[in-house]
Amino acid sequence: MAQPQNLNPGNVSLVKRLGWTFFLLCCYRVGVHVPIPGVDAQAISSFFQQMSGTIFALFDIFSGGGLSNVSIFALGVMPYISASIIMQLLQVVSPDIKRMYKEEGQAGRRKITQYTRYLTVVITLVQGFGIGFGLQQMNSPSGLPVVMHPGTQFLITTMLTFCAGSVLIMWLGEQITDKGIGNGISLIIFCGIVVGIPRGIIQSAELIRTGDISVFLAICVVLLMAVVVVFIVFVERAQRRIPISYAKRQVGRRVFGGQNTHLPLRLNTAGVIPPIFASSLLIFPATIGQFTQNEMVKRVTDMFAPMSLVYNVLYVALIFFFCYFYTAIIFDPKDMSENLKKNGGFIPGIRPGEKTQMYIDTVLTRLTLSGGVYIAGVSLLPMLLISQFNVPFYFGGTSLLILVGVAMDFMNQVESHLISSQYSHLMEKARKTGRLAK
Numbered sequence: 001m002a003q004p005q006n007l008n009p010g011n012v013s014l015v016k017r018l019g020w021t022f023f024l025l026c027c028y029r030v031g032v033h034v035p036i037p038g039v040d041a042q043a044i045s046s047f048f049q050q051m052s053g054t055i056f057a058l059f060d061i062f063s064g065g066g067l068s069n070v071s072i073f074a075l076g077v078m079p080y081i082s083a084s085i086i087m088q089l090l091q092v093v094s095p096d097i098k099r100m101y102k103e104e105g106q107a108g109r110r111k112i113t114q115y116t117r118y119l120t121v122v123i124t125l126v127q128g129f130g131i132g133f134g135l136q137q138m139n140s141p142s143g144l145p146v147v148m149h150p151g152t153q154f155l156i157t158t159m160l161t162f163c164a165g166s167v168l169i170m171w172l173g174e175q176i177t178d179k180g181i182g183n184g185i186s187l188i189i190f191c192g193i194v195v196g197i198p199r200g201i202i203q204s205a206e207l208i209r210t211g212d213i214s215v216f217l218a219i220c221v222v223l224l225m226a227v228v229v230v231f232i233v234f235v236e237r238a239q240r241r242i243p244i245s246y247a248k249r250q251v252g253r254r255v256f257g258g259q260n261t262h263l264p265l266r267l268n269t270a271g272v273i274p275p276i277f278a279s280s281l282l283i284f285p286a287t288i289g290q291f292t293q294n295e296m297v298k299r300v301t302d303m304f305a306p307m308s309l310v311y312n313v314l315y316v317a318l319i320f321f322f323c324y325f326y327t328a329i330i331f332d333p334k335d336m337s338e339n340l341k342k343n344g345g346f347i348p349g350i351r352p353g354e355k356t357q358m359y360i361d362t363v364l365t366r367l368t369l370s371g372g373v374y375i376a377g378v379s380l381l382p383m384l385l386i387s388q389f390n391v392p393f394y395f396g397g398t399s400l401l402i403l404v405g406v407a408m409d410f411m412n413q414v415e416s417h418l419i420s421s422q423y424s425h426l427m428e429k430a431r432k433t434g435r436l437a438k
Contacts, residue, residue, distance in 0.1 A: 021180030031073045036161045038154050072165035080170045081280045083119035124166040132158030182410040190406040232404045238267040247344045268371040270326040272405035275379045278318035316376045323372040333360040
C-alpha cells in the first residue's frame with residue numbers, strides 16, 4: 001500500500017491565505033446588501049433604475065452595487081483611494097512627509113498609513129453628509145420620498161453609518177493584504193466588478209430582445225472584448241530591458257562581477273492605478289451634483305457626465321498625470337544609478353552617475369508616455385460603446401483593464417508564493433539531511 005506523501009507546508013500556507021481572501025471578500029459582499037436605516041428600498045431602486053447610464057452606473061460598479069442598494073458600503077473604497085491620492089501628492093509638496101516616507105523606513109510608512117486612515121474618516125463624513133442631504137431631497141419616479149423620516153437624526157445616522165462602512169472596507173482590504181493573497185483594495189474593486197457582470201449580461205440580453213441592440217452588434221462587442229483582453233495582457237507583460245554589465249573586481253583570491261544582465265522596465269509601470277484614481281476624482285463632484293436641485297450646479301454636473309467632452313478630456317489628462325506621478329513615486333532613476341555605481345554596474349556606452357540617471361529617466365519618460373496612451377485608449381472604449389451603441393458599463397475598457405490587471409497581479413503573487421515556499425521547503429530538507437549526515 002502506497003504511503004501518503006507529506007504535504008508541502010508552503011502549499012498549506014497558500015490554501016490558508018486563499019481561504020482568508022475568499023472569506024473576507026464574502027464578508028464584503030454581505031455588507032453591500034445591508035441598507036442604511038430610514039431609506040425606502042423600493043423607492044431608491046426605482047430611482048437608480050432611472051439613473052442607468054449616468055455617472056451613478058460607473059460609481060455603482062466601483063462600490064460593487066453598494067450605491068444602488070444605499071448600503072453601509074455605498075461609498076466603497078473611493079474615500080480611501082482619495083485619501084491615498086492626497087497623501088501621495090503631499091509627499092511631493094511637503095518635505096517632512098517625503099522624509100518620513102523615504103528616510104524613516106517602515107516606521108515612517110506606518111505613520112503615513114495612519115494619516116491616510118484619519119483622512120479617509122474625514123472624507124467619508126463629508127461625503128456622507130452630502131449624500132444624506134441629497135437623499136432627503138430625492139423622490140422615486142412615482143413620487144414617493146426616498147427617506148421615510150428626514151431630519152437631523154437621519155443625517156447624523158447616515159454620516160456615521162457610511163463612515164463605519166468605509167472604515168470597515170479599509171480594514172478588510174488591509175487584512176486581505178496581510179493575511180491573504182494580493183492587494184486587498186484592488187481585489188475589493190475586482191470583486192465589485194465581477195459580481196456585476198451577470199447583471200450586465202442580463203441587461204444586454206434584454207436590450208437584444210427589445211431590439212435596442214442587434215445580434216450582430218452583440219457578437220462584435222464580444223469579439224472586441226476578447227481582442228481588448230489579449231491586448232491588455234500583451235501590454236501588461238511588455239518590458240523594455242536595459243542591458244547592465246558588471247565590472248570584474250577581485251576580493252582576496254576570488255573574482256566577482258564580469259557578468260551581463262538587464263534592468264526590466266514595464267511599459268505600464270503604474271498598472272491600474274491611473275484609471276482608478278482618475279475615476280475617483282471625477283466621480284465625487286458629479287455624484288454630489290446629482291443630489292441637488294440647483295440649476296447652476298446641475299449644469300456643471302452635466303458637464304461631468306461620462307459621455308461628455310469635458311469629462312473625457314479631464315479623464316485623459318488625469319490618467320496621464322497619475323501615470324507620470326505614480327511612476328515617479330515608485331521608481332527613482334537617481335537611486336537606481338547610484339545603486340548601479342556602488343555595485344560596479346554600468347550601462348554599456350553610458351557613463352556611470354548622472355549620465356546613467358538621465359538615460360534611465362529618458363527611457364522611463366518615453367515608456368510612461370506610451371503607457372498613458374495605452375491606458376487612455378482602453379479606458380475611453382466604454383464611453384464610445386455607451387454613447388454610440390448603448391452597451392452597459394460592465395463591458396467597457398476600464399472594467400476590463402482593472403479585471404485583467406488585478407487578475408494578473410494576483411496570479412503573479414500566487415506564483416511567487418509557491419516558488420518561495422518550495423525553495424524554503426527544499427532548504428529545510430537540506431538542513432535536515434545535513435544534520436543526519438553529521
